[in-house]
Amino acid sequence: MPLPPYIKRKPDKRDRSWYQTVYAAKEGSIAAPTAGLHFTEKLLKELGSMGVIIKKLTLHVGIGTFMPVKNPHIGNHRMEPEEFEVEPGLIDLIKKRRKAGGRIFAVGTTTTRTIESLMNGHYKDCRLKNAKPGPESGSGQALTGTGVQGSEKIRGTTDLFIYPGHRFRGVDCLITNFHLPKSTPLMLASAFADREKILTAYRKAIASGYRFFSYGDAMLIL
Template sequence: MKTSDFDFELPEELIAQAPLAERDASRLLVLPRNGGAPTHASFRDLPGWLRPGDLLVLNDAKVIPARLRGAKEASGGKVELLLCDPLASLGDRAVWRCMGGSSKPLRPGAWLRFEAAGGMLRAEIVAVGEGGFVDVAFDEAPDALLDRVEELGELPLPPYMKRAPEASDRDRYQTIYARHRGAVAAPTAGLHFTDEVFSALRERGVERTAVTLHVGPGTFLPVRADSVEEHRMHAERYEISQDAVDAIARTREAGGRVIAVGTTALRTLESAAEETGRIRAGAGVSSLFVTPGFRFRVVDGLLTNFHLPRSTLVMLVAALAGRERLLAAYTEAVERRYRFYSYGDAMLVS
C-alpha cells in the first residue's frame, strides 16, 4: 500500500482549534461497517445507535502537562523538554525519556532548571539518543515528579492547533473519566462524553469498561515513507485490568458487541489479544500498526474522531470500515463542514 492511498483534501479551517461550548454538542457521522450510506446525527444520539448488551471500552489515561520550559544551569541557555516515557529510576530519582530542544545540543552531564510560580525542579541529562530524544534524571521520586509536573508543566497541545494552551484546556483536553496519569496526548474520542450521555447509555443497556494506554508523541508523527509497510509505530505503554477482561468475556458470551472508544483503546485490545480473541490482563507495550487487511480479533466497532490525511489513524479506521468507503465518508464530512481531529466531531463505525 502507498501512503498516498490515504490522502484526501482537507481545508485547514476544518481542523478544530478549540472545543465546542458543550462536550456532547459535537456532530456524529454513523458509518455502517458492513455497507450502507453514512447517517448524520448528534453525539447526544449515540445511545440510539448502539444495542442493549454492547460494551464500550474506554481509554482512561490522563494527560499530564508534559512540556517543561527552563534553562541550562551552567549557561542559562533556554531548554525545552517533552516527557514521553518513564524509565527505570536511578536510586530515588525519576528518569524519563524526553524529546529535548535547546539553542545548542544537549549533552550528558548537563544540569537543567525549570522554574515557575509552582516552584523549581532540577534535572540532569544522563544520555542522548537519536531523533532529539534524551534520557533525563529528575531530582524527584517518580510519583512526586508527576505532582511537580502538574505545578510546573504546560499542556502539550497537538502541533496542528496553532495557538498556545489556555487554562481551560487543562479541563477540556481531558476526558471526564481520566484516571491514570502519564499520557502526552488525550484519547480524543472520549472528549465528547458527559455524565448525561453515560446515563442515557446505561438506560439503553450499554455497558462500559476501561483500559489504559498512555498516548505518546508518536501519535502526531506523519507517515514519511512512500510505502505504508515501511512506517514504524512508536511503542506506547498499556495496562488491562482483569475487570476489563471479564467484561469483554461476558459481552462475547451474551452476543453483544465490543465497541472501542478511540484508536488507542482499539490498539490496546488488539495488542493484548490471542488468536482466539481472548484478552490477557496485565501491562504491556504496543507498537501495533493497524492497516487494511488486519484481522480484528476483539473489536466489532469503533467510536473515533476525524483524522488527518495520510495518518496512521486514518489507516486504522480504513482497516475497519474499508478504505474506499472511509474516504467517501470523509469527502462527505468535508462537504458538510465537519470539524476534524482532537476538538472536532465524531464518527461511529459499527
Template sequence: MKVDDFDFDLPRELIAQRPVSPRDASKLLRIDADLSDHIFAELPDHLKEGDLLVFNNTRVIPARLKGKRGEANVEVTLHKHEGAGTWIAFAKGAKKLKPGQTIIFDADFSADVLDKDGGEVTLKFNRAGAALMEALEAHGGMPLPPYIKREGLADERDKSDYQTVFAKEEGAVAAPTAGLHFTPDLLQKLKDKGVKFAYVTLHVGAGTFLPVKVDDVADHKMHAEFGVVDQATSDMINDTHAAGHRVVAVGTTSLRLLESAAPEKGRMAAFEGDTDIFITPGYEFKIVDMLTTNFHLPRSTLFMLVSAFAGFERMKKAYSYAIEHGYRFYSYGDGSLLSRHDQI
C-alpha cells in the same frame, strides 16, 4: 499500499480549535452501509442493551515544558515514561543538546540530558513520582497537537477541555480524543439503555502526531506506548461476545490496545506492556466490533486504521461527505461511529 493513497485535501477552517459546548453536542457521522448525520448525544440510539463500551481512562499530564540550556531556549514534550524521573521527549532545538547538559525549567526544577537520538532526548529529572507530577502541574502546559494554535503553552480552558470526564491514570501526553465527547449525562443515558462500560489504560504518546515520512505504508515504524488491560475487563469482553453482544471501542487508542492484547480472534486476555501495533487495510480484527472516533489527519496512521476497520473506499467516501457537510476535524472536532467492514 502507498501513503499517498491516504491523502485528501482538508480546508483549514474545518480544523477545530475549540470543542463545542456541551461536549456531546458535537456532530456524529454514522458510517455503516450508508452514511447518516446525528449528534453525539444520540449515541445510545445506535447501541443495544448488552453492548460493551471500552474507554481509555488515561489522564493527560502537562507534558510540554519550556526551559533554558544556558542562554538558549529549549522546549520539550515528554512522550514516554522510562522509569523513576526518566522520560523520552521530543525537543525543539535538539541538534544543540548533548548528553551531560542540564535544562533548567525553574530554580528548583531541572533535567539532565542522558541520551539523544535525532529529535528525541532522554531526560532524567531532579524529582520523580508525585513530586515530578507536581512540578509538571506548576510549570508545564497541556501537550496540544500542533494543529491547535495557541500563543505559548495551552491555556487554562485546555486543562479541562483536553481531558476526558473519566480520566484517571496519569501518564498520557495526548488525549484519547474520542472520549472528549462524553458527558456525565450521556454516560447515564447509556447506562439506562443497558450499555455496559469497561476501562483500559493506554498512555497515548506524542508520537501519535508525527507525520508518516515514508512512501510505502509497510516501511513506517510506530512509537511504542504503554498499556494495561486488567483481568476484569478481559473477562467482560469475553462474556460480552459469548452473550452475542458487541464490543465498541471508544477511540483508536482503546482499539489498538485491545487488538494488541488479544491472543487470538474472539478471545481477550489480560495484558500489561508496550504496544507498537500498526493497523492498515488487510488487518483481521480479533476483538472490536464497532468504533467511535474523531476525524483524522490525511496520510496519518489513524486514517489508515479507520480505513482498515470500516473499509478503504467507504472511509474515503465518508471523509469526502464529512468535508462537504462541514464536520469539524481532529482532536476538538466531531465524532463518527463505524461498523466493522466484515459486519456491514
C-alpha cells in the same frame, strides 16, 4: 496545546479541563484520546441505565501515534511502543459478550489498539518475571514467563500498527474522530471500515463543514 484553526481565540484555562476526558485518571499521555471528549458524566450514566456495560482501560498516547507514515510500503512503518494498563478479566468479558451475540464498541483508536494488541498477543507484558520472547504477531512479540497473578492488572507496551488488511478480533464498532492524512489513526479507521468508505465519509464531512483536529467531530463505524 495548540487550538485548531477554526477556534478563533488563544488557549486559556478552559482548555486545561476541556481537553481531557471525564474518566481520565492517570498521567502519562502526551495528548487526550479525542474520541472520548464527546462523552459526559450524564451520557455515561444514561448508557449505563440502558444496560450498556462500560469498561475502562489506559493507554498512554506517545509521539509515535502522531508521526506521519512516510514509507511508501505502509507495512514497513514502525510504531513507537506505548504503555497500557487493563483490568483483569476484560478480555474474557469481551470474548463472552461476543460469543453471546453482543457487540464491542471501542471509543477511539487508542482503545482499539489496546484491545487488538491483547487479543492478538501483540504486546510486551511488563508484569512478567524471567520473561522471554514468545510467539510473534506482526512486528512485536508477546512474552511468556512466570510470576503473574490472575487478579493483577495487565500492564505492558504495544507497538501494534493497524492498517488495511488487519483482522479485528475484539472490536465490532468504532467511535473515532476525523484524522489527518497519512496518520496512523486514519489508517486504523481505514482498516476497520474499508479505505474507500472512509474516504467517501471524509469527503462528505469536509463538504458539510465537519471539524477535524483536537476539538473535532466524531463518527460511529458499525
